[in-house]
Amino acid sequence: MFFKKLFNKDYRFYVGKGEKFLEEERFADARNAFYEAMQRLASCPDDAGSAEAYVRNKLTETGNRLGLINLAEAEHALSRRDFAKAREHLNLVNELAEDVTIREKAENLMGSAAPADVSSSPKEMNHNCISCVSSPDKAAEAGNVKDGQLTAEDRFELLIQTLPDLLPGRYAALGKKFAYGYLLTHEGEEDAGLKVFTELLSEGENDILLYEIASINYRSGRLADCERLLRRAIELNGENALCYLGLVQLLIDAGRFSETIPLLNHMIDMGLLMEQAVVLRGDVYLLSGADDMAIESYSIALAIPKVARAAAEKLIPLMERQGRSEEAAYLFKQFLKGCC
Numbered sequence: 001m002f003f004k005k006l007f008n009k010d011y012r013f014y015v016g017k018g019e020k021f022l023e024e025e026r027f028a029d030a031r032n033a034f035y036e037a038m039q040r041l042a043s044c045p046d047d048a049g050s051a052e053a054y055v056r057n058k059l060t061e062t063g064n065r066l067g068l069i070n071l072a073e074a075e076h077a078l079s080r081r082d083f084a085k086a087r088e089h090l091n092l093v094n095e096l097a098e099d100v101t102i103r104e105k106a107e108n109l110m111g112s113a114a115p116a117d118v119s120s121s122p123k124e125m126n127h128n129c130i131s132c133v134s135s136p137d138k139a140a141e142a143g144n145v146k147d148g149q150l151t152a153e154d155r156f157e158l159l160i161q162t163l164p165d166l167l168p169g170r171y172a173a174l175g176k177k178f179a180y181g182y183l184l185t186h187e188g189e190e191d192a193g194l195k196v197f198t199e200l201l202s203e204g205e206n207d208i209l210l211y212e213i214a215s216i217n218y219r220s221g222r223l224a225d226c227e228r229l230l231r232r233a234i235e236l237n238g239e240n241a242l243c244y245l246g247l248v249q250l251l252i253d254a255g256r257f258s259e260t261i262p263l264l265n266h267m268i269d270m271g272l273l274m275e276q277a278v279v280l281r282g283d284v285y286l287l288s289g290a291d292d293m294a295i296e297s298y299s300i301a302l303a304i305p306k307v308a309r310a311a312a313e314k315l316i317p318l319m320e321r322q323g324r325s326e327e328a329a330y331l332f333k334q335f336l337k338g339c340c
Contacts (some may be wrong), residue, residue, distance in 0.1 A: 011040035031062035053286045060098050067097025100276035105162035207237035241272035257288040275307045
């Protein structure tokens with residue numbers, strides 16, 4: 001028995017594979033490995049508690065990462081007016097991502113992925129495009145580009161319309177140079193975008209600039225700088241939901257669960273991305289082993305239409321683990337049966 005267990009590939013083997021793939025940013029391979037780990041956990045009841053919560057968190061993380069990749073591909077397809085490809089990627093976002101913000105962005109973009117939304121009358125063409133311009137003024141002045149692509153201005157408007165609350169208007173009011181840096185960042189030229197944002201920051205602090213610079217630092221692995229910038233952004237504007245959400249995600253990634261609960265409670269109390277904050281609070285309780293508190297938070301989320309299904313998916317396994325099979329069956333019938 002000992003040797004059979006030794007040479008069998010149990011869930012730990014696949015967790016290790018998933019973590020390795022995650023480090024290499026091979027998110028699809030990582031997700032498959034974590035799925036395999038979840039299946040193997042069924043035969044390891046002694047390890048099912050914390051291990052299952054960890055694997056579920058990794059499945060959520062990889063799904064969100066893949067969702068973001070498909071969201072970027074959809075935006076790129078829209079810039080080329082390839083509406084069919086954009087819809088294909090946006091459908092994948094909805095299948096993969098649990099993050100409410102990502103799903104809302106996909107929903108907003110879906111409205112732009114219909115040819116009927118684009119005027120059929122030809123517009124004046126211009127040889128400039130965002131990848132060719134060398135200054136913010138040129139980026140803002142660029143007209144329609146070849147092959148019917150969107151102007152730099154339209155591209156910026158399309159990106160910021162997915163932001164929550166009043167942020168689209170605030171982003172638009174920051175001017176041409178900010179728009180140029182924002183476009184550079186979202187087209188993969190993060191170093192160039194960071195330079196633009198840093199120049200603007202030297203002219204005066206702004207919570208949006210701090211958030212955008214913090215995001216670049218996060219993706220580059222400069223986590224201490226990211227945290228410092230996010231906390232400063234919150235000091236400047238305690239109503240910027242993205243700053244709170246970014247800080248919460250940073251702390252969760254660092255395993256600093258106890259520090260996230262007060263932030264999430266504040267977001268809920270203040271109505272800052274409240275729907276997502278309620279679900280995230282349940283996730284944090286689950287990761288820290290406080291199952292009863294997780295159940296309470298997920299149960300609250302059931303009353304919120306936007307996140308009810310996601311909350312039910314997390315709540316049902318918890319209730320089954322506690323022997324509350326009838327309640328779990330009711331939730332499945334109420335929220336999941338017949339869902340795509």
